[in-house]
Amino acid sequence: MKVLLVCSQGMSSAIAAKALQEAAAKQGLDVTVTECSTQAFAEEIKNGYAIGMVAPQIRHRFDTLKAQADAAGIPCVLIQPQGYTPLGGPKLLAQIKEVLGEIK
């Protein structure tokens, strides 16, 4: 399963991406996480992702990004602030499961 994380410049999301990847590996799930900037999101989300996740600090851009994900037919959620930390991997994973159900 592929997950796309988006933040302002694709820098801080790399940290959350790593946390998510580790949490998924611990549960034996095959999850690949990619991060990108707001500007790149509209194009990137078209590349076969299961879900797009928006960093909390750009929540004022969520509506715009959600519309771009909708256009590609991909679900898109706003990351809870508590999940956006190096220790927040399990929370991110839980949030994905909430939207997509159990991950195979």
Place this chain on the structure above:
Amino acid sequence: MFDKITKFMDEKLSTPMAKLAEQRHLRAIRDGIIATLPLIIVSSMFMVIAFLPNSMPADWGITQFLMANQTKILLPYRVSMYIMTLYAVFGIGYSLACSYDLDGLSGGILAELAFLLTIIPASIPAPGAAVTALAAESADLANYLAQVPSGFVLPMGNLGSAGMFIGIIVSFFAVEVFRWTQKSGFKISMPPQVPSSVARSFESLTPTAIVLIVVAAITMFIGIDVHGIVSKIVAPLVSATDSLPSVLLIIFLAQFFWSFGIHGWSIVGSLARPLWLVLLEENTTNYVASAAVTNIAAEPLYQWFVMIGGSGATIGLAILFAVRAKSAYGKALGKTAIIPAIFNINEPMIFGAPIVLNPMLIIPFIIAPLLNGTIAWFATSMGLVNHVVASSPWTLPGPIGAFLACGNDWRAAVLSILLILLSIAIYYPFFKMYDNQLLEDEQNADNAA
């Protein structure tokens, strides 16, 4: 009580204000300018190299080599940062067109056309017989003539930040014309027998014709000096941005948004970045020309002296968590947050500590950068450090970035280190209070278990 106030302020104030910055024209400016930042950063480094001799012993071979080739080394800078509006305009047109679901490439090209129509090419005639005769007698004149190009020449002065505001205005104009012709059907329509690809190529002629005729009429045929007019209007705004009250206001707003967990710098930057670029490029131009550099508060000032370790000057807090935390959570956070913090990424702490909506940590989060800003502003205006002249990559560790941004000034690195120490001092009492509270919670949880 605190929860209620913050919830109210978040819903009624910070989020709606942040959403304003998402207005499509502001977004187009932001995206267009951000697209040029790699270019500005890389070409800035050419400038840093060209002026390395200023901070090296004069008798070194490398110093003399750089001095002798300075003009040549600066040429890449001349066709990149020096004319950055030329690039930004394309991005602005592209982004605005995309936001209307129009073809981005057409939008970018139309915007570029509209901008270049405000730059009047000069035609330089070849020297006449009388001038050539004079040049035969004066080596000075002959030398000068050899350097003067003939034929059509595009003056570069307004292709850089000096033309930024005109660039923004005409990009908007071009894309709005594009949108209007597409929506209103005011375009050359072909009879249905004409193949659709041919028909489309005629349709795109209308916005191009309108943009070309209108802008050329204003700037070239009537001869209105749009750059002169707009720079007069914008001048007070630019100099106001350079003042201490503006610096403090900008810092406060950025921290205010971040306190709610919204990317404050990105929002404030959407509005201020064009002005910062004007300030920075004026400095750069003067620096390269060896003239007096006078502007204080371009973006690098904030990057290297105010927001050290990320918005809120949180480098101090990261260091404290890493080396002084007693609570298990604080230790774990410090371990993961310190490395990104060195490279000015602090979301792990903002959301991890958290600082967001945490009254204990919000206080130093706002005070530390305000104090840093005040000190940096005075240090620069009193000449204790050089004015910022280059844009170095924002992920460099503070002192290194400061050294480069101030044109290889070691005093800037020292100031950066002093401000890091100050940040530690300001965060310390609040950190201590918070860490103790975490520790207490952990012990209570242990006892309960």
